[in-house]
Amino acid sequence: MEDSHSNTAAVQATNDDASASKLSCVKKGYMKDDYIHLFVRRPVRRSPIINRGYFARWAAIRKLLYQFLDVEKKSDEDPPIKKQILSLGAGFDTTYFQLQDEGKAPYLYVEVDFKEVTSKKAALIETCSPLRNKVDETAVISREKGEVFSAHYKLLPADLRDVQQLSAIITHAGLDPSLPTFIIAECVLIYLDPDSTRAIVGWASQTFSTAIFFLYEQIHPDDAFGQQMIRNLENEYISHFHSILGSFIKLELSFPDI
Ligand SMILES: C[S@@+](CC[C@H](N)C(=O)[O-])C[C@H]1O[C@@H](n2cnc3c(N)ncnc32)[C@H](O)[C@@H]1O
Secondary structure (H helix, E strand, C coil): CCCCHHHHHHHHHHHHHHHHHHHHHHHCCCCCCCCHHHHCCCCCCCCHHHHHHHHHHHHHHHHHHHHHHCCCCCCCCCCCCCCEEEEECCCCCCHHHHHHHCCCCCCEEEEEECHHHHHHHHHHHHHCHHHHCCCCCCCEEECCCCEEECCCEEEEECCCCCHHHHHHHHHHHCCCCCCCEEEEEECCHHHCCHHHHHHHHHHHHHHCCCEEEEEECCCCCCCHHHHHHHHHHHHHCHHHHHHHHHHHHHHHHHCCCC
């Protein structure tokens, strides 16, 4: 946890980059997302290779999420299967709002990120009616705490490098470790040191009895997609860029067989 403040800010800013790229992808018709524009202040047009890369990422997670959410009870007499989704480093991801529209939202959807990010997301949920309408009327929204607390959706702040904070989230959010749980780590663990990543994966396997751990990360910084992504990050966050590139390289060195 010895990262400087500026590195942490650079890692948080990758969320803005992801949101802008998703919006670019939506505008070109690669994917549907009726909410992402609410999270982007400066829309940008990405190159086709980035749009395609984001489409692949979106399609991969969608396919697996639907497989998980569509598993049905075995007989009519059985009660409906309660399911949970836990999104680590969720950023401004809008999957919860989309699943609500599709009538597929699980019993409980929990999102976790740094407080600086969850505070901004909580503020947007509070003030944008398309988002506000998707959490129940009695939801408690606190920008100061960076929290949204509703019956089926919870947004909470935590530093993923501190596994004890993750354990506290289980209780605070009302996650039931015995329920089927889909854990999302989408372009997040790459920004952590390998020991923290190992600790999170170990924590998840010890905590949940039936879980899917969905991991999607950027690798191969020297292929065409990697090069373009690095150029984008370089243009937007020039002063912190090397710490981000360092994350890619650390990942490749620590897990060379991926
Ligand atoms: C590239 S964004 C991805 C956001 C989202 N998962 C998506 O796919 O759109 C990385 C996110 O991970 C979060 N993150 C990185 N390290 C974190 C940590 N130690 N604790 C909490 N969040 C973290 C950042 O704040 C950021 O929102």
